[in-house]
Structure formats: structure tokens, C-alpha cells
Amino acid sequence: MKPGLGTQLRHLIDLLDGAVGDAYDAAGLDYRPRYTPVMRALASGKALTISQIAEQSHITQPAATQTVNLMLKADLVQTETSALDARQKLVRLSDHGKEMLPRLKRCWAATKAAADSLDADMSHPLSEALAEAIAALEQRPFGERIRAAAKNKEDT
Template identity: 30%
Template sequence: MPQDHASDPSRHSHWRPLRLLQASMDADIARLYAEKRIEGLKPSFVMELLRLHATGPMTITELAESVGRTHSALSQKVSAMRTAGWVRTVAGEDARSKKVTLTDEARDIVGRLAAEWRATEAAIAEIEAEIPYPLTRVVTDIEQALERKSFHDRIAEKLAQDPAWE
């Protein structure tokens, strides 16, 4: 059966370039870890590892709230970080609760992770100074637009006009 590229809506995406840019930047950060022989560390783990270092052991709920993620998303991430050897769970104050804590291996590199975080933020600030419309401004502007009308409502309005959605 011949492919009809014109009928494939996934061939056009406003967001794909942003996702690809972030993936490329994350790959560059991962390359820095590999150069320092830090194995199994994903850039997406670093905020949680730094937060645990700064605050001490936390429940998944506490950690999720601390970094602005859902419990479900953080539970999955903690599982991946545990598998990679960066965190472990220990008994909490009562028998039902568990706390997430850093492993010795994570504690050994947390200073490097903090240095990378500071360097990354400085590099992003440098890039933003080079461009006419910084990404932080774009994010703020999008957040304000979404306060006026939610993303959900915008999509729902478009779907209401599309017979394929019915």
C-alpha cells in the first residue's frame, strides 16, 4: 500500500525541534559524565540527587513535591535511579513508609554534579545572552498564555471542530 505523507499529521510538529534540542543538550551533558567515567548517570537524575544531598532522605511523595513532579513519575524515576545504583530506599519513621536516600557512590560524585549543574546554568545564561528572545522568556510567555486559556481547552476547541474526533 503506498504511503500518503500528506495525510500523516505527525510529519509537522511545532514542538519536535524543542524536544530534539533538549535531547541534544542532554546528550552533551551525558558525554561530560562519560568523560569523567561516571557510568549509568542520566542528566534527568541530577536534580533529584542534588535535592536528596541537600535535604537528606525523603519519601517519594516529599521528593516529588520538592521537584514539582507527580508521585507516579517520581516513583518510576526512583526505581530507575535505584537500578542504576544512585539511590536506595530505607525504612521511614513508621513501618509503612520508606525514604529515598543516596548511595555511597552518589555521595562520592555529588560535588561533581553540583559543579555540572552550576556550569550548565551558566552556559544556558550565556546562550540566552546571545539570542534576541531567551527561552526563559518564551516559557514565561507561554505560561501566561495558558493562564488565559488552558492547553486542554485550546485542544478541546480544535477537536470540537474536527469530525474525526467524534
Template identity: 35%
Template structure:
């Protein structure tokens, strides 16, 4: 039995994310660099001045756990090092020479990436990033779980009125 079902929001978001990440990984391979797409938010945060996991987390839309895991991979790949602060309470993230060289190569790639995103948005006919930013903002204000609960209450009230 073959039933076609309508994909959910999470499914579509993951699928689009996978398509973008696969394309980026393919391009990194073509550039002949050993690089994972998941490093991008961290490197961009470091380039903008972030120095700690907390600061990187504040610059990105990723969890502290995801950042810490990504930093572990980046450290293993020789892109970053971690250095304890003078007081021993903070750990600072620093690019290695390899990380600095990688960042220089990636700057041009990222400019092309954003131009490609703008072209994709033009083809789609609306600003995808703005739609996602607006959606994230609304979900931060009232989470998806609360929205589901509200919908359930509305449906229960509707059934009660119909009876």
C-alpha cells in the same frame, strides 16, 4: 516526494531536549562518571531537602511515575537507597556514599551548566527558561486540550459568520 513541514511545538521541545540531554550525557562520559541526565532533577531535589517521592515530585516538573522509574535506575546504579519510615507508611530516599560522592562531582558541573544556559540565552536573545516557565504556567491554568477546543469553536463560529 519531499515536502518540508513546519515542526510543531512538541516536536521542537523534544528535539531541543534531546540535544541538551545528548550534550550532557557526552559531558558525563568525558568526566568519566556513570550518570544519566534524567537523575539530575531527583538529585537536585534530594540536595534541597526532599526525602520522599511525593516531596521530590513537588520539587520538580516530573510525574510521580517518572520519579519512581528514575529512582529504580538510581537504586540499581547504587546512588540511592530506600528506607521505610518508623510508621511504615512512608519510604525515605537516601543517598548512598557513592551518591554523596557523585553529588560533589556534579555540583561544579551544574554550575557550569547554568552558566552555559545563560550564555545560550544571551546568544538567542531572550530568556529561554523564563519563556518555558511562563508557557508552563499558562498551560497549567488552561490546558492545551482546552485551548484546542476553544480554537475549534472559534473556527466553527467564524465559518458560520462567513456563510
């Protein structure tokens, strides 16, 4: 029996993240792949709110919050209260995070080259398939598709 979509996606993420994590270890970096979207958003040096990080990183706000909290513990980022709105927290790279950035950028370039290599080995590039799937789900969310499928099962 063929594994379900969720199982396949989890396995794919495990294969990708495991190799990327190993590359960071080999580069002598104490760094997790899940930090990358946040690090990229903050790499400009500008302080951002959690909402801005989530938007720029294409991740959910709860995921951005969780990742920033982990990065605070790893001393990669620091936070401060916004001068414009005391309810908002601004996040920026810590000195340690800034120091890691050049080595991270080299790792990101190698990861991009490896992803391009994977795309070249496939009959339909994975990056294109993922972009197509994301676009389709933004047009019609998966939850809506599940409800429609369940309703169709009830009607038959």
C-alpha cells in the same frame, strides 16, 4: 513545512540532554541527565518521599518513581520504609550518590553557565520563554486548549 511544537521540543531536549550527558561522560561520571532533579532534591541529605521529590523537582510522581527506580539500580539512592507510615518509602542518597555530588555540582555549574550563554545568544531568552509557557499552561492546560480548538473546528 515547519515542525510541530512537540517535535521541536523533543529535538531541543535531545540537543540539550545529549550535550549534558556527554559532559557527564567527560567528567568520568556514570550518570544520566534525568537524575538531576532527584539528586538536587536529595542533595540536602534529608530523606524524602516520592511525593516530596516530585513536588520539589517539579516533575510528576510517576516520573519521580521511574527515576528513583533507575537510580536505585545505579546505586545512587537507597530506600527505607517510613517509621511514621509503613506505606511510604523514604529515599536518600546512597554513599555512592553522596560521593558523586561534588563532581555533579561542578557539572551543574558548567551547565548553568552554558544555559546562560544560550540565553544571551537569543533574542528572547529560552529560560524566560519556558517560564512563560509553563505559567500559561498552569493557568490554562494544553488539554483544555486542544478541546477548545477541536470544538471550534466542529462549529465552523
